[in-house]
Amino acid sequence: MTPDLPSVYPMTKAVYKEAKRLALANGGRYHVACILYRKGRVIHIGVNTDKTHPRFQRITSDGSLVSTLHAEMSALRYAQKGDSLEVLRFLKTGDITMARPCRHCQKFLALAHLRDIRYTTWDGSWDVL
Numbered sequence: 001m002t003p004d005l006p007s008v009y010p011m012t013k014a015v016y017k018e019a020k021r022l023a024l025a026n027g028g029r030y031h032v033a034c035i036l037y038r039k040g041r042v043i044h045i046g047v048n049t050d051k052t053h054p055r056f057q058r059i060t061s062d063g064s065l066v067s068t069l070h071a072e073m074s075a076l077r078y079a080q081k082g083d084s085l086e087v088l089r090f091l092k093t094g095d096i097t098m099a100r101p102c103r104h105c106q107k108f109l110a111l112a113h114l115r116d117i118r119y120t121t122w123d124g125s126w127d128v129l
Contacts, residue, residue: 037084044078048070100127
């Protein structure tokens with residue numbers, strides 16, 4: 001299922017297709033893509049990855065150490081104040097599902113002063129963070 005794409009966003013079918021391809025190429029558990037826009041142009045498409053720099057290590061609530069980079073954090077490396085962000089999560093079948101950023105990512109997204117942050121919901125529609 002393709003999310004209903006509003007005309008105010010420059011997300012074309014080609015951008016959506018590339019985001020989907022990159023997200024599904026990740027062998028991890030979650031296939032998430034995060035598209036960063038600036039003034040109507042795609043700046044970066046970030047995806048979840050397990051292969052990261054050690055500075056992205058964090059301790060989870062159960063005390064284990066993880067070294068993953070979420071798609072949102074990947075995109076934030078290129079973000080500037082006023083940019084827009086769209087987060088999409090894909091099932092292995094290619095269907096869209098819930099992509100609400102985790103609390104950790106939400107904290108950093110708030111610090112970035114983005115114009116707006118949108119994510120896909122369980123039914124493939126958009127919601128705003």
